[in-house]
Amino acid sequence: MSTPTQHIDKDNLPQHIAIIMDGNGRWAKRHSKPRVWGHKNGVKAVRAVTEACAEIGVKYLTLYAFSKENWKRPEVEVNTLMRLFVNTVGSELKTLLKNNIRLKAIGDLDSLPKDTRRALLEAIDRTRSNSRMTLVLALSYSSRWEITQSSKRIAQAVQEGRLSVDEITEETFADHLSTQEIPDPELLIRTSGEYRISNFLMWQISYAELVFSETLWPDFGKEDLYQAIATYQGRERRFGMTGEQVSKS
Ligand code: FPP
Numbered sequence: 001m002s003t004p005t006q007h008i009d010k011d012n013l014p015q016h017i018a019i020i021m022d023g024n025g026r027w028a029k030r031h032s033k034p035r036v037w038g039h040k041n042g043v044k045a046v047r048a049v050t051e052a053c054a055e056i057g058v059k060y061l062t063l064y065a066f067s068k069e070n071w072k073r074p075e076v077e078v079n080t081l082m083r084l085f086v087n088t089v090g091s092e093l094k095t096l097l098k099n100n101i102r103l104k105a106i107g108d109l110d111s112l113p114k115d116t117r118r119a120l121l122e123a124i125d126r127t128r129s130n131s132r133m134t135l136v137l138a139l140s141y142s143s144r145w146e147i148t149q150s151s152k153r154i155a156q157a158v159q160e161g162r163l164s165v166d167e168i169t170e171e172t173f174a175d176h177l178s179t180q181e182i183p184d185p186e187l188l189i190r191t192s193g194e195y196r197i198s199n200f201l202m203w204q205i206s207y208a209e210l211v212f213s214e215t216l217w218p219d220f221g222k223e224d225l226y227q228a229i230a231t232y233q234g235r236e237r238r239f240g241m242t243g244e245q246v247s248k249s
Contacts, residue, residue, distance in 0.1 A: 014186035016060035023192025023216030036080040041218035052222040054133045068142035086119040100132035106178040107141030143202035150176040187232045
């Protein structure tokens with residue numbers, strides 16, 4: 001059964017949606033199960049949201065799957081998550097290929113266990129020519145890490161004479177981030193009733209609309225996504241201008 005999308009204006013879709021998937025642990029607790037059960041059920045929501053974005057024509061979807069700070073979690077949870085990434089990337093590869101979806105990853109991929117990294121890079125390589133939508137997984141990612149890396153690369157370019165200080169603009173900076181070929185998200189969603197950014201895409205969300213959902217991630221479905229898009233479409237995006245200026249433009 002398909003979910004109704006009548007309340008969405010298809011001509012005013014965000015081309016990039018970023019999601020902080022939160023609440024897996026609490027969802028598991030509510031079902032009297034271990035935390036990792038929540039993560040396993042979170043994969044269903046990943047599938048539903050990816051499918052919904054592809055169906056309605058969103059071009060980029062970025063999911064915060066594992067932060068640099070998440071390495072501090074209990075070892076058994078980290079190991080289960082890494083295994084879940086390998087298994088999910090492997091089992092979903094056929095679906096990505098069939099639906100013409102390109103997979104990308106941002107983050108400190110060198111810090112991932114070998115098999116997780118291998119599975120990920122293989123899926124990225126096999127889907128690289130797909131063009132309907134790009135699914136970006138943020139893995140071992142944090143904004144401060146990314147911005148530090150970008151600064152180092154720029155400093156290196158200046159030191160080697162490939163770039164002058166005067167040439168460093170916002171565009172130069174953005175071009176050194178891991179999201180260099182990806183447009184900034186217009187909509188950021190966080191689930192589970194938490195109101196934080198948690199070190200996610202801090203440069204890129206400068207002008208994003210933030211939508212917070214009370215739904216815990218494993219329960220987040222297509223209808224919740226459509227609701228978030230409808231909320232985004234109800235907002236006035238001013239980019240520093242006045243409301244009068246925006247309505248005249
Ligand atoms: C946050 O919930 C969730 C995570 C740190 C992991 C997200 C991972 C998945 C949904 C698994 C599959 C993903 C892919 C892309 C294959 P939490 O554990 O912080 O929940 P809590 O705040 O209720 O404790």
